[in-house]
Every structure is written in structure tokens, then in C-alpha cells.
Amino acid sequence: MRYRVRHRNRYQYGQPVSLCHSHARLLPRDTLNQQVLSARLTILPVIEEVHERQDLFGNRVSQFSIDELHAELNVSAESEVEVRPTRVDLENDTVWDDGLEIPLKTRLYCRPSLYVPTGNADIRRFACGFFKAGRGLLESINALNTLIFHEFVYDQNFSDVETPVGLVLSEKRGVCQDFAHLMLATLRSLGIACRYVSGYLETDPPPGQPKLMDADASHAWVSVFVPGTGWVDFDPTNGLLPSERHVTLAWGRDYGDVVPLKGLMTGVSQHALEVFVDVTSLD
Template sequence: MAIDIDTDTDTDTDTDTADPARRSAVTLRVLHETSYAYDAPVELAHHLGHLRPRDTPLQRVCEWQLSVAPQPDVADAEAEADADAFDPRVMVTQGVHQSVDPWGNHRASFSHSRVHDRLVVMSSFVVEIAPRPVLQPERSPPWEAVAERLRYRPGAGFDEAVEFTLGSAYAPREASLARFAALVFRPGTPLIAGALAMMHLIFRHFAYKPLATSVNTRAPEALAQRQGVCQDFAHVMIGAMRSIGLAARYVSGYLLTRPPPGQPRLIGADASHAWVSVWCPVHGWVALDPTNAVPAGTDHVTLAWGRDYADVAPLRGVIRGGGRAEPRVAVTVEPLAQASDPA
């Protein structure tokens, strides 16, 4: 299929048209409820979730609560003594164990050894998000120079970005993805300019169709179909950049969606979201949303990041019994307040 290439990197978003120092941070509340009504009793279950948001230089977590019903098994007191058990911002159901994964994300695990036929997991939190710096794509070095810098060399000093140049289950390094990247990463193209062009390319030529793919669809299949959901858009962009030697990681989170003028915000109408973070030696990690063709801004709530979806799935588990049961997920993201402009 022929594709018209537009290398215009003007993102036309609020993050690029105003002085960040004069714009306000925003405060958002997120409610994420996952429920299962099992066809048959569950005899034993183990679950792992990435539901607690990260603190980042631009995002501050004000509070986070996690409730699980029925109550999970309660381990002994020593096992329950998590490192941040006394963090005043955190409140979790007894029996939930907290830990940190290799990428610094918070994760929660819990088990049920008693028979149950329903599970409800509710994550609720408040975050304050500051505006991101204005992007200057022309200041980034040529992508080839960055790819050369990121090549793995035995005995060389460790760079955290190198890990994200390697292929993963959902976003492998493959020839088809490299050819797709070559449509915008032409010789001498500044890295961020190329990444922005790829973001727009995916947005224009991929159809958003929730039932076209599954949670197990890989980037090469999504590229061939040119349709899918935010997870697929992110995997295609990540896999394409990795396939030419660049570093990109998968970011899970939420997006504040705004109802049409005059329409009320519907409770539970929002959804979890995913986007891409690209590494540049000048700009650091740059978050780009190919589903909406915008750099991530104050409407994007960061939950976790990793190599691909498999590293940061919101909730997954292994159960004995239960029959067939699809999860019901309801997400609400709403603004609470806006901080005053700095003096």
C-alpha cells in the first residue's frame, strides 16, 4: 500500500505553543475498577497488577488506594512489612503485597485460597501533573548517530536506554518494521523529528478498531493489518524504532477524555491507555502518543513503563476453576483542581 509521507513535525498541541513556566499543573483523579463474575467457583487464584502510578519529575502522586474483594489471604506479619507500608499516601487492602519491578514500577500481588465466584479490584488515586518542556526537534542529533551510540558493546558502560533497543515479545526487531521506520527516518533526520513524523504516520494510516486485534497481537501483525487499538499503535512504533537501533519503551496509563460541549462526563466511560517514550541524548525520554498524534501532556497519567504490554499489564492472574469469565473494566479520569500560576 502506498503511503504519503508528511515530515512536518509541528505537533500543534498546547505543550508546544505556550511557555511551560506560565502554565499551570493539573490535578486529576483516576478510578479504575476491574470486576469478574465467574461462571463457576474459583478454588485458588494468584494475581499480579501494575495499578499504582509512578512519581516522575513531572507527575506527583498525592494519594493511592487499592481495594480487593473478597479480601486476599493474609500472610504473616514479616511478609506483610512492605518497604513503603508506612507511606501516608498509600492505603491497600490487607493481604496485598507491594513490590517494585526491574523498571521501577510498583506492583501489587495477592492470592485467594478460599472459594469465591466474584472478584472486584478498585484502584483510586490523585496525581498532579506539570506541563512538559517545549520540544525542539531540530536540536536532537541525527538518528544514525544515536543508533550507533546505543549499539551494545561488551565491557562498555551500562546505559539504561540500551535495553530498550532490544526486541521483546510484542515489539520485536523485524525487517518489516525496519522498512516502515525507513519511510520517515531518512539519512540525517534529527531523531525527535523522525519520531514525531512516525507518530503522525501511524495516526494517519492506521484505523482505530477495538475488535480488530487481541491483547496478544504483536507489532508485525498490527503493521500488516494497519488497524487496532492504542496498545497496537504503541507496539508498532516501538518495534519500528528498535528495528533501526533506537530506544523506545511502552508506557501504560490513562488519558483524560473531554466530552462534547454541553454533554456530561460519563462515569466509567474512559479507558486505560498506552503510548511510547523515545530516548534522545539531548531531550532524555520523550513521550509521544501515536493514537492521538500528540506528545503526552497534562492529560496523560503515567502508570508504568516497560519493554511492552507484557511487562505492565494492569491485572493478570492464574486461577483454578472459574469457567469462562471476561473482565468488566470501568475507568474514570476527572480533573479536580488547577494549581495557580507560579509567582
């Protein structure tokens, strides 16, 4: 499937800003099943230079500065990507045990991070209900993915980025970001390497299929390292394994590593942010 993705962030300031330094992660990356055909960033006020680099995780980072007085900042990304279906055979499983070998470069995704701390006893007990000696690793992960979908309530008014994963577990509600963080915390409590994936969902579902939550918005899901197989994606918000309807933007240890736009500014204390996302199928 080919998609056109438009993602615009608009900041309106309470008073004019004289200087800002920003980092944007709004240009998608290539993956094993995704090819970026084109991608461009448009910034208003117009600036002369945008420097692009890759971060620690291989994400595309666009850096820019504006050193003129402005009351509004618009950063828009328009990309075309081709996403191929992924085929994961859940029957071709690896028996789980707490001694599974994790490659050195992957161990970064086993460690606690800003929004996914480890050491929560409730989360550890929650995890032990899925992962038992002799049970398949993919089977256990998929059971966790399915339970979050069926038993947790999607509630846009419940949380923000600072909401602790322990509260998400106890209240059984949140949004895609919360469910991804909870799933990461659950897996990492048992030493399983996993990463946070940010991206998008196809806006219009195929005929006969239900509309997925978070359409026309940024989305988040989880990718888990399975020894002998590699990285396998799971979407706990929708209870499925992502395939050609999920467009990957970036990944990291948690949301803090993939914030779409962040930076420093001078001359303002308050601002309002509006986000506009549109995903259109080109097939």
C-alpha cells in the same frame, strides 16, 4: 493539572474459585512531571494483606492471594495525581545515525520482547522511510508518530493483545496498544531505545479541543530515549506529544510488562472480565 483516577477490574467466574494469586499494576508511579498524591487498592473479597514491591522497571506491583471460595473478584484502584506540562523543543534536535550512544541501563529497551519482536523486513523498510542519515532524531520520530495517527484506522474490533505488529502495519488499523507496539518495533528495528507506557487520558477535553480516543479507558503510548535530552513521550493514537492530559501508570518493554492484573487461579476454566475507568479533573 490534578486528577482523580478510578480503575476497577471485575472478574466473574463460571464456577467458584478456591484459590488465586494475583499481581496488580494499578497504582501510578511518580515521574519527572507527575506526582502521586494518594493511591489505594480495594479488593473484594476482603483480604488481610497486600504486599507492594517494585518490578524491574520501577513500577508499583501489588501482590495478594485469596484462599477462600469466591465467584467474583473485584480489584479497584483510586488515585490522585498531579501532572505538570512537559515542554519538548523539537527544534533542539540530535542528528540521527545508527551509531548513537545508548547508556547501558537503557539498552534493555532496544531488545526484542514478547509483543515487539525484531527482524521483520517490512517493519525495517517502514522505518527506513523516516530515519535517514543527517535527519534529526526527534524530527524522524515525530514524523512516524504523525503518520500512524493520520494513516492508520482506529478499530476496536480488529485486534487483541496477540495480534502481530506486522499485521497491524499491513492492515493499517488497530487500537492504542497496537499503534504503540508498532512504533516500538519500528524504532527498535534501527536500534533506538524505546518503552511502552500505560496510563490514562483526561476524560473531558478543555473547551474548544476535540475529545481524544480512549478517554474513559486505559491508554498506551511510547517513550523514546533521545541522547542529550532523555526520555520523550509520543502518542501515535492521537498524533501528539503527551503532556498534562496523560496520566502515567507504568512502563516496560511492551504490554506484557504492564498488564494491570494477572495471576493464577484454581477451580475455574472460564471467566468474564469487565473494566471500568474514570478520569476526573480536580482543577
